Amino acid sequence: MRRALALIPLALACVLSTAPTPALAGHGKEEEKAAPVTYFALQPLTAVALRRDGRRGVLVLEAGIEAKDPKLMERAQQSTPRLRAAFAQVLMSYAAGMRRGTPPDVEYLGQELQKACDKVLGKPGGKVLLGSALLN
Numbered sequence: 001m002r003r004a005l006a007l008i009p010l011a012l013a014c015v016l017s018t019a020p021t022p023a024l025a026g027h028g029k030e031e032e033k034a035a036p037v038t039y040f041a042l043q044p045l046t047a048v049a050l051r052r053d054g055r056r057g058v059l060v061l062e063a064g065i066e067a068k069d070p071k072l073m074e075r076a077q078q079s080t081p082r083l084r085a086a087f088a089q090v091l092m093s094y095a096a097g098m099r100r101g102t103p104p105d106v107e108y109l110g111q112e113l114q115k116a117c118d119k120v121l122g123k124p125g126g127k128v129l130l131g132s133a134l135l136n
Helices: 002-018 070-078 080-096 106-121
Strands: 039-041 045-050 056-066 127-135
Touching: 039 070, 045 080, 056 080, 056 106, 070 080, 070 106, 080 106, 106 127
Parallel strands: none
Antiparallel strands: 039 056, 045 056, 056 127
16 A cells, blocks of 8 residues: 555656646747648448358458648548449459458458559559458
8 A cells, every 4th residue: 555655656747747737838930830641541432242161251451541741641631432333343343253261362452452442542642551350
C-alpha cells in the first residue's frame, strides 16, 4: 500500500511535465503546412467464388490508391465510385474463373487493378496498393 502511495506523486509529475503550459501554448503561432494527402483506402471489394468444398464463398479484397501528384489525387478521390466499379468488375471476373481450393493470386490482381486504375484516371501515376485478399 505504501509503495502505491509513493508512486502517485511520481505519476503526477510525469503527467504534468508532458502537459503544455499556458505560457508556451501560444508561442509557436507559425502555421504549419499539413502534408498533402497521398493515399486513401477504398471500401473492401467483394466477389462470389467457389470454395474448395464446392460451396460458394466470398472473396474480399482491401485496396487503396496512392498518388503523389495532388491533382491526380483529387481526381482519384472524385472518381472513387468509378474506381470501385472498375475494381469490382476485375475482381468478379477473376473470382468467376478461379479454380477450387486455390488461393487468390494477389500479383495478378494487382496488375489488373492497376490497369483499371490507369484507365479510369486517364493517365498513369496513381498506384494501387493491396491490403489483403481473403477467401471465406
